[in-house]
Amino acid sequence: MIELQKNDTEKYLLLAVRLPGMGAYETEKSLDELAALAETAGAEEVGRLIQRLDRFDPNTYLGEGKVLEAAQILEETEATGVLCDDELSPAQMRGLSEKLGCKVIDRTILILDIFAAHAKTNEGKLQVELAQLKYRASHLSGLGTSLSRQGGGIGTRGPGETKLESDKRAIRTKIGRLARRVKEMEQVRDVGRKQRVRNRVPVAAIVGYTNAGKSTLLGRLSGAEVFAKDMLFATLDPLTRKCRIPVPGEEGVTDYLTGPEVLLTDTVGFINKLPHQLIDAFRSTLEEAKYADLLIHVADASDPDLDKHLAVVYDTLADLGASDKPVLTVWNKTDLIPEETELHDPKAFRTLRISAKTGTGMEGLYAALAAMIRENAD
Ligand SMILES: Nc1nc2c(ncn2[C@@H]2O[C@H](COP(=O)(O)OP(=O)(O)OP(=O)(O)O)[C@@H](O)[C@H]2O)c(=O)[nH]1
Ligand SMILES: [Mg+2]
Secondary structure (H helix, E strand, C coil): CCCCCCCCCEEEEEEEEECCCCCHHHHHHHHHHHHHHHHHCCEEEEEEEEEECCCCECCCECCHHHHHHHHHHHHHHCCCEEEECCCCCHHHHHHHHHHHCCEEEEHHHHHHHHHHHHCCCHHHHHHHHHHHHHHHHHHHHHHHHHCCCCCCCCCCCCCCCCHHHHCHHHHHHHHHHHHHHHHHHHHHHHHHHHHHHHHCCCEEEEEEECCCCHHHHHHHHHCCCCCCCCCCCCCCCCCEEEEECCEECHHHCEECCCCCEEEEEECCCECCCCCHHHHHHCHHHHHHHCCCCEEEEEEECCCCCHHHHHHHHHHHHHHCCCCCCCEEEEEECHHHCCCCCCCCCCCCCEEEECCCCCCCCHHHHHHHHHHHHHHHHC
16 A cells, blocks of 8 residues: 655654763653654654764754764655754754755744744734744844745744844844733733732633643533644633532532632643743743632643653743642543552642543542632632
8 A cells, every 4th residue: 555645744854962861761752742743833753863962062963973874864764854852053053954954943943833833812923923033033143044934834934034034133123022012912911810800700720731631621611612632732822711610519419500610721831841932922821820829730641751741840830930829730631541540749739530531520620629719718
């Protein structure tokens, strides 16, 4: 059988450096995630090359020998280019694309590209554009040969290439203008937040690693249609829904009318090495967690890297100044794991097991939420 190949799919060779202190498994897992990101962006992996180095090569990311090896694989596989698992410096970007004569994409460009493709609201689009411009401003000298904007694909979505953008000053001006507009939108968001505080409806932010099931859970809790998809960063625009928590009523009948009300906010997923340009630009969106009364932390219990993801989530929460919030960790996707699997989150106030997809464990979640809201009100 001949496998039909969609010819508009970009194919990439994945490159990673394993620095001292990094395990082989860790490097491999990081590349798995890079491959998942590539897939989300509509690209495909043709292979991977990992090199152990004491430090990144300042000119070509990988060392000379490995770059030659990469060139050979690129030729054999007719790949579009290489995808590096770290953010490259302008010099590395330039050096590598000169040596390989192909497209060079780094982890940051890839994530920015996915964000650009997924942003839907004006605020989201502006935030991504700002992050992309910041990246370009700091990489002007490196991007020239690598990302010609002809032909489309990764690195070409978002703000278009104009002659002006080769002019650093013009970019700076544009960044200033965008930053001001993002700031204005932040103020609108602030007003919204203050209003919520005045209305005294408690706010729970649903946080967690990307693809953990946050949007699916919001959909289930609020009964509303919420966009959920098996891809990374499906959600970029936080969505808030009011919901009343059903509580056990008399004679075992569920009471849907008198339980506490809560505002549930879906948020952007976290990921390892989330580009700092995005954290800056999305700060107000990400900070939904900081202004919430409590956090519902959704963790994909079926993911083999669960522990690592927990660490990333708590690190990111600390960066955002949201470490002091009470956390309810829900182990999601338990329909995919054996019942006896042990799960630990010492940082959580409470933990429980659910499946947002099948609805298992929702009563427990309602009870825990109602209790936390009551405690919070006291
Ligand atoms: N088997 C199983 N799949 C689930 C469960 N919950 C969510 N999923 C699936 O996991 C994928 C990701 O779900 P989302 O709700 O989009 O995840 P998210 O955390 O909002 O992801 P981002 O917005 O991309 O960060 C989807 O394909 C869901 O159908 C679950 O309990 N069990
Ligand atoms: Mg989502």
